[in-house]
Amino acid sequence: LIYELYERERPVPPEDYLRVDHESLKAWVRDVFIRLGCSIEDSSIIADVLVSADLMGISSHGVQRVKRYVDGIKAGSVNPKPKVKVVRASGAVAVIDGDSGLGHPTTSLAADLAVEKAKDYGIGLVVIRDSHHFGIAGYYSLKISDKGFIGLTITNSTPLVAYTNTVVKYLGTNPIAVSVPRPQPPPILFDAATSVVPLGKIEIYSKIGKKIPKGWVVGIDGGLLEGDATHILKEVKEGRAAILPLGGVGELLGGHKGSGLAMLIDIFAGVLSGSGWGSHVRYTVSDKPGNVGHAVMALRIDSFMGKEEFYGRIENYVHEIKSLKKHPKAERIWIPGEKAWLTKQTRLRIGIPIHKNVYEELKKISDEIGIPFALKVLKESAY
Amino acid sequence: LIYELYERERPVPPEDYLRVDHESLKAWVRDVFIRLGCSIEDSSIIADVLVSADLMGISSHGVQRVKRYVDGIKAGSVNPKPKVKVVRASGAVAVIDGDSGLGHPTTSLAADLAVEKAKDYGIGLVVIRDSHHFGIAGYYSLKISDKGFIGLTITNSTPLVAYTNTVVKYLGTNPIAVSVPRPQPPPILFDAATSVVPLGKIEIYSKIGKKIPKGWVVGIDGGLLEGDATHILKEVKEGRAAILPLGGVGELLGGHKGSGLAMLIDIFAGVLSGSGWGSHVRYTVSDKPGNVGHAVMALRIDSFMGKEEFYGRIENYVHEIKSLKKHPKAERIWIPGEKAWLTKQTRLRIGIPIHKNVYEELKKISDEIGIPFALKVLKESAY
Numbered sequence: 001l002i003y004e005l006y007e008r009e010r011p012v013p014p015e016d017y018l019r020v021d022h023e024s025l026k027a028w029v030r031d032v033f034i035r036l037g038c039s040i041e042d043s044s045i046i047a048d049v050l051v052s053a054d055l056m057g058i059s060s061h062g063v064q065r066v067k068r069y070v071d072g073i074k075a076g077s078v079n080p081k082p083k084v085k086v087v088r089a090s091g092a093v094a095v096i097d098g099d100s101g102l103g104h105p106t107t108s109l110a111a112d113l114a115v116e117k118a119k120d121y122g123i124g125l126v127v128i129r130d131s132h133h134f135g136i137a138g139y140y141s142l143k144i145s146d147k148g149f150i151g152l153t154i155t156n157s158t159p160l161v162a163y164t165n166t167v168v169k170y171l172g173t174n175p176i177a178v179s180v181p182r183p184q185p186p187p188i189l190f191d192a193a194t195s196v197v198p199l200g201k202i203e204i205y206s207k208i209g210k211k212i213p214k215g216w217v218v219g220i221d222g223g224l225l226e227g228d229a230t231h232i233l234k235e236v237k238e239g240r241a242a243i244l245p246l247g248g249v250g251e252l253l254g255g256h257k258g259s260g261l262a263m264l265i266d267i268f269a270g271v272l273s274g275s276g277w278g279s280h281v282r283y284t285v286s287d288k289p290g291n292v293g294h295a296v297m298a299l300r301i302d303s304f305m306g307k308e309e310f311y312g313r314i315e316n317y318v319h320e321i322k323s324l325k326k327h328p329k330a331e332r333i334w335i336p337g338e339k340a341w342l343t344k345q346t347r348l349r350i351g352i353p354i355h356k357n358v359y360e361e362l363k364k365i366s367d368e369i370g371i372p373f374a375l376k377v378l379k380e381s382a383y
Numbered sequence: 384l385i386y387e388l389y390e391r392e393r394p395v396p397p398e399d400y401l402r403v404d405h406e407s408l409k410a411w412v413r414d415v416f417i418r419l420g421c422s423i424e425d426s427s428i429i430a431d432v433l434v435s436a437d438l439m440g441i442s443s444h445g446v447q448r449v450k451r452y453v454d455g456i457k458a459g460s461v462n463p464k465p466k467v468k469v470v471r472a473s474g475a476v477a478v479i480d481g482d483s484g485l486g487h488p489t490t491s492l493a494a495d496l497a498v499e500k501a502k503d504y505g506i507g508l509v510v511i512r513d514s515h516h517f518g519i520a521g522y523y524s525l526k527i528s529d530k531g532f533i534g535l536t537i538t539n540s541t542p543l544v545a546y547t548n549t550v551v552k553y554l555g556t557n558p559i560a561v562s563v564p565r566p567q568p569p570p571i572l573f574d575a576a577t578s579v580v581p582l583g584k585i586e587i588y589s590k591i592g593k594k595i596p597k598g599w600v601v602g603i604d605g606g607l608l609e610g611d612a613t614h615i616l617k618e619v620k621e622g623r624a625a626i627l628p629l630g631g632v633g634e635l636l637g638g639h640k641g642s643g644l645a646m647l648i649d650i651f652a653g654v655l656s657g658s659g660w661g662s663h664v665r666y667t668v669s670d671k672p673g674n675v676g677h678a679v680m681a682l683r684i685d686s687f688m689g690k691e692e693f694y695g696r697i698e699n700y701v702h703e704i705k706s707l708k709k710h711p712k713a714e715r716i717w718i719p720g721e722k723a724w725l726t727k728q729t730r731l732r733i734g735i736p737i738h739k740n741v742y743e744e745l746k747k748i749s750d751e752i753g754i755p756f757a758l759k760v761l762k763e764s765a766y
Contacts, residue, residue: 121475333547
């Protein structure tokens with residue numbers, strides 16, 4: 001099957017980007033973490049999660065995060081050799097202690113365990129405490145749907161979002177990702193922050209000089225910030241502004257719903273797991289562990305109905321959504337995960353666009369830790 | 384403990400309302416459904432769910448729904464004597480067939496079963512197919528948290544909401560309700576539609592002559608409707624407009640997140656349960672069964688950590704939220720469920736305000752089916 005060439009984030013202007021072969025990028029990321037003391041297995045998973053994000057067009061969570069993780073290991077807040085342990089397991093649930101390692105290998109393990117539980121009990125839920133940033137939540141849900149199960153992943157994160165009727169950063173952007181398998185790819189993949197936008201979106205707007213619309217950020221005086229993204233990003237980072245929950249400021253358009261959902265995710269992933277919550281979740285680079293909490297759930301479809309019947313129903317659902325009357329200003333009706341999937345197919349073929357600044361940053365990391373920087377740069381495909 | 388007198392929906396103007404004692408109201412609702420052929424047990428549960436909604440200040444889901452249910456039974460779409468069956472049960476999950484009865488007794492049973500599963504496996508998930516409207520989702524989550532478990536309830540519902548980038552009613556307002564127990568009441572209760580607002584809110588605005596703000600409803604031509612609530616309600620009901628998902632129109636403020644969440648709820652409660660989804664979910668009063676699907680989940684807290692430890696952590700969480708810097712325009716920082724709780728305490732003491740039109744409607748039902756209409760009307764308390 002050949003898919004149309006599509007990228008959810010086009011590299012604009014193209015001359016600021018290099019197209020890099022994903023395999024060479026993944027191999028390099030893996031080598032970085034091996035060099036810093038992580039196991040080969042853990043390093044491979046970290047590399048796969050990061051490069052998957054870039055393939056899927058979520059560059060905010062891709063290899064541009066390598067520096068943050070490297071700095072975390074150097075600062076001592078990230079443990080490169082965590083002793084990950086299942087500290088509780090009863091029936092269909094389990095609790096894993098991540099021992100302050102990066103969240104990617106631990107959550108990958110948790111996804112496997114959730115699937116094993118779901119095989120036995122129809123459902124499996126694994127919560128993780130004492131972890132760190134784990135990249136894109138969707139990766140772990142996809143890992144579960146690739147095995148034919150329904151996957152759900154949540155995490156809390158460092159404080160950036162104002163709880164409804166408040167003006168300070170307390171909640172994380174606390175995303176939820178659900179993946180539902182289909183008889184043919186792509187699976188349905190819903191992966192979204194419970195804030196209006198993730199911080200990465202403001203960072204990208206800052207980088208490309210785009211203006212922030214009203215309704216994304218609230219200032220500490222209660223006013224809504226709009227306009228210059230670089231200024232607003234600084235205000236958020238320095239605590240004079242906060243990202244708004246999904247639904248915006250106050251309750252008129254449902255801001256209490258977005259902030260309530262973020263709070264629930266914090267309760268499941270943070271409070272119930274034994275990890276941090278709210279402002280107790282720390283940034284990757286710190287003098288203390290991150291205290292990040294995650295949770296992963298798997299559902300065994302044939303505990304509910306025959307798999308073929310389910311697949312038939314899901315295909316009808318998708319077909320119906322695609323056949324609805326389109327909004328005149330919308331280009332297309334999308335199924336959750338479809339943009340990411342098409343972007344991935346495109347980038348597997350023509351490579352991942354890496355901004356030249358990021359490329360230089362990666363090269364610098366490579367030089368500093370002393371490993372070869374042998375990314376395979378591809379010719380830009382004309383499409 | 385005496386709570387402050389507070390009502391999330393004040394009866395305005397007060398002369399349009401009668402204050403009714405909740406016990407007499409509940410007894411009357413129960414008698415209505417017994418008279419229509421429902422069992423005493425089922426009728427008691429239906430009455431308890433409806434009157435709970437009124438007590439909690441969610442009048443859109445309270446006794447004003449009695450007429451709809453009565454009409455459903457008369458039309459034959461609602462089965463007053465359903466043979467509710469557990470059709471699949473394996474490990475921690477189960478599927479219940481509601482046999483086209485009202486959703487309240489079936490979901491109440493499912494909540495009990497989810498708790499039993501959670502006792503054995505740490506988690507229990509029960510999905511329900513071939514059901515009808517079940518009132519407020521929060522009722523079943525509270526039933527679970529009252530037993531010391533974390534409860535989650537979702538349902539799909541009749542098409543009212545436009546999927547992102549479309550302009551027609553296809554999704555339901557598909558709510559999610561999560562209740563988390565606390566050492567002392569009130570429990571945390573998040574109960575929210577995944578649309579910007581539920582239909583009931585527009586109905587109330589129409590009744591009290593309040594204007595609809597921009598961002599709640601999209602017209603079939605793609606424009607946003609605002610202003611006269613009675614007109615907009617008519618447009619929605621007659622299919623020339625649809626309620627927007629949480630996050631609003633398009634993707635700028637996250638409309639794809641609200642519509643994605645609604646779709647996920649539809650997949651769990653509708654597709655996976657074997658019930659209807661999207662536009663296949665029918666209104667209560669019809670010539671065919673409603674085909675509504677629900678799902679209820681329970682989590683056993685001490686499968687994750689000691690209950691006292693969890694309670695301590697949750698209290699700290701609530702205390703921290705309450706201590707955040709308040710938005711200057713906000714009256715107060717609320718914990719999810721707190722408004723409903725305070726309203727309930729108030730109305731247990733001074734009665735439930737019933738609009739005179741609703742009161743007359745209930746009286747008419749009473750006369751038609753031939754049961755005494757003996758609601759105990761209280762004096763309006765001055766507060």
